[in-house]
Amino acid sequence: MLKNLPKSIHITEVGPRDGLQNEPKVLSTEDKITFILMLQKAGLKSIEATSFVRPDRIPQMGDASDLYEGLMALTSKKVEYPCLIPNLKGLEKALEVGVKEIALFTATSEEFNKKNINASIDESFVRMEEVAKKALAEGLKVRGYVSTVFGCPYEGKTSTKKLIEVSKRLKNLGAYDISLGDTIGVGVPLQVNQIIEELDKEFDLDLFSMHFHDTRGMALSNVLTSIENGITKFDSSAGGLGGCPYAKGATGNLATEDLVYLCHSLGIETGVDMDLLASASDFILSKLGHVSSSKYLTAYLVGKK
Ligand code: HMG
Ligand code: MG
Numbered sequence: 001m002l003k004n005l006p007k008s009i010h011i012t013e014v015g016p017r018d019g020l021q022n023e024p025k026v027l028s029t030e031d032k033i034t035f036i037l038m039l040q041k042a043g044l045k046s047i048e049a050t051s052f053v054r055p056d057r058i059p060q061m062g063d064a065s066d067l068y069e070g071l072m073a074l075t076s077k078k079v080e081y082p083c084l085i086p087n088l089k090g091l092e093k094a095l096e097v098g099v100k101e102i103a104l105f106t107a108t109s110e111e112f113n114k115k116n117i118n119a120s121i122d123e124s125f126v127r128m129e130e131v132a133k134k135a136l137a138e139g140l141k142v143r144g145y146v147s148t149v150f151g152c153p154y155e156g157k158t159s160t161k162k163l164i165e166v167s168k169r170l171k172n173l174g175a176y177d178i179s180l181g182d183t184i185g186v187g188v189p190l191q192v193n194q195i196i197e198e199l200d201k202e203f204d205l206d207l208f209s210m211h212f213h214d215t216r217g218m219a220l221s222n223v224l225t226s227i228e229n230g231i232t233k234f235d236s237s238a239g240g241l242g243g244c245p246y247a248k249g250a251t252g253n254l255a256t257e258d259l260v261y262l263c264h265s266l267g268i269e270t271g272v273d274m275d276l277l278a279s280a281s282d283f284i285l286s287k288l289g290h291v292s293s294s295k296y297l298t299a300y301l302v303g304k305k
Contacts, residue, residue, distance in 0.1 A: 012048060022245050029067050180210055
């Protein structure tokens, strides 16, 4: 246990996108930009800013173009701001405002994909391949997401064989990083261990990030298991905000505060300043009008106030 720990991990902060896309309250563009700049000040170097999806489906992200333009006017541009893109229409909108990195998304479950993006897995690849081709030709970086890796809200258990197939297809279309989503937070350490062992036979593990939702309180245990198996990239959301509108019961992402606290306690660098991160989360939670699901942040804020 706890041998061969990495010197550092990389965090993709997904709060402004995954964190806010499921919130009943739609925040102003100004507040979202303030949140992103506070996260950046806290040391986060990769912040998923928004998604260029159908605004009638996800109104919380309906200001994607304005947000990105506003952000670019204020940022030092040393930070990456990937944006979630579902199709060519989304890419065109993203290119208009100068997006430099995109994240494509599919799943290991047919049923979830149908509900989420109105496409089968094969159909999603037809879309993603045309988007990736154009994006790469324009010099953009392409990231990929696979949802329902640890279980599906509609189909239950999902297949590691399918995960391997989908990951190979994402790699072949040019994804430099593939984020493995526990969309509904059902994964447990034994399963994380088994899946990473299978992936290790087929890929360089540096290709993968883990994207845990903390629905059943397993996210940190799953992080530790992943780290012990050689994974060094994680997605997390400030304050533990998050959920997917097409995955009933999919509550918050792994909280960035919890991830940072765990890593720092193990001597693993994250580049994140906890005080500044907690201020960013406190700010956005006050705008949303609810408390955090992060145990660490809750304790931290009680200590401060
Ligand atoms: P569709 O209905 O199949 O699209 O949507 P369509 O091509 O048939 O077009 C229908 C209408 O939508 C047309 O408008 C299009 O122009 C418009 P009309 O001509 O009728 O006026 N349209 C668009 N408008 C703006 N931007 C676009 C766009 N595309 C079409 N990009 C689509 C397919 C995927 C776009 C839709 O189903 C959608 O937006 N779904 C939302 C998906 C989403 O954001 N889900 C949550 C994020 S995924 C997630 O949270 C999981 C993750 O965190 C990992 C994990 O935890 O597992 C990543
Ligand atoms: Mg997610």
